[in-house]
Amino acid sequence: MSEKPLWRPDSGALRPDFWFDRRLDDFSTEEWEALCDGCGQCCLVKLIDEDDERLYITDVACRGYDCANGGCAVYERRKSVVPECIVLTPETVRESPHLFPPTCAYIRIGQGQNLPEWHPLRHAGDRGPMQAAGVTIAGKVASETDVADSELEDRIRPWFSDLP
Ligand code: SF4
Numbered sequence: 001m002s003e004k005p006l007w008r009p010d011s012g013a014l015r016p017d018f019w020f021d022r023r024l025d026d027f028s029t030e031e032w033e034a035l036c037d038g039c040g041q042c043c044l045v046k047l048i049d050e051d052d053e054r055l056y057i058t059d060v061a062c063r064g065y066d067c068a069n070g071g072c073a074v075y076e077r078r079k080s081v082v083p084e085c086i087v088l089t090p091e092t093v094r095e096s097p098h099l100f101p102p103t104c105a106y107i108r109i110g111q112g113q114n115l116p117e118w119h120p121l122r123h124a125g126d127r128g129p130m131q132a133a134g135v136t137i138a139g140k141v142a143s144e145t146d147v148a149d150s151e152l153e154d155r156i157r158p159w160f161s162d163l164p
Pocket residue numbers: 035036037038039040041042043088100101103104105106
């Protein structure tokens with residue numbers, strides 16, 4: 001079971017469409033957390049070519065990811081379990097946009113765009129449209145705990161370019 005709630009419909013603090021026409025720096029902590037759709041794509045193991053520094057995405061997820069149900073299984077203690085986990089901040093998004101898919105809410109808002117039509121926040125927390133759009137990695141990836149480092153190159157996938 002994932003420890004991270006993907007959206008908290010009981011939160012009265014979130015206004016409908018609270019993200020609309022706002023900048024990355026404008027959100028409260030609760031709003032910021034709610035923007036993540038939990039797709040997990042930023043939790044995929046990435047490889048960098050030493051020659052040209054090109055980034056490759058694998059279909060292997062971080063050891064903290066709940067590969068069956070989706071979401072980070074160690075969210076509240078992720079930095080102690082996975083020290084290399086990048087904690088999302090407006091600065092992280094601005095400095096390393098290549099680590100996130102173009103569908104990611106933080107990337108979209110940083111570019112002045114609306115959330116994708118299937119985003120759970122646009123469906124009262126329902127993740128069905130998002131799952132139907134094929135955005136989540138849940139059920140499609142292996143955990144890095146089950147994959148040897150020597151196998152990673154064979155698991156490179158065009159994830160980001162395949163998205164709706
Ligand atoms: S890519 Fe963006 S929306 Fe998807 S899990 Fe990461 S931060 Fe959340």
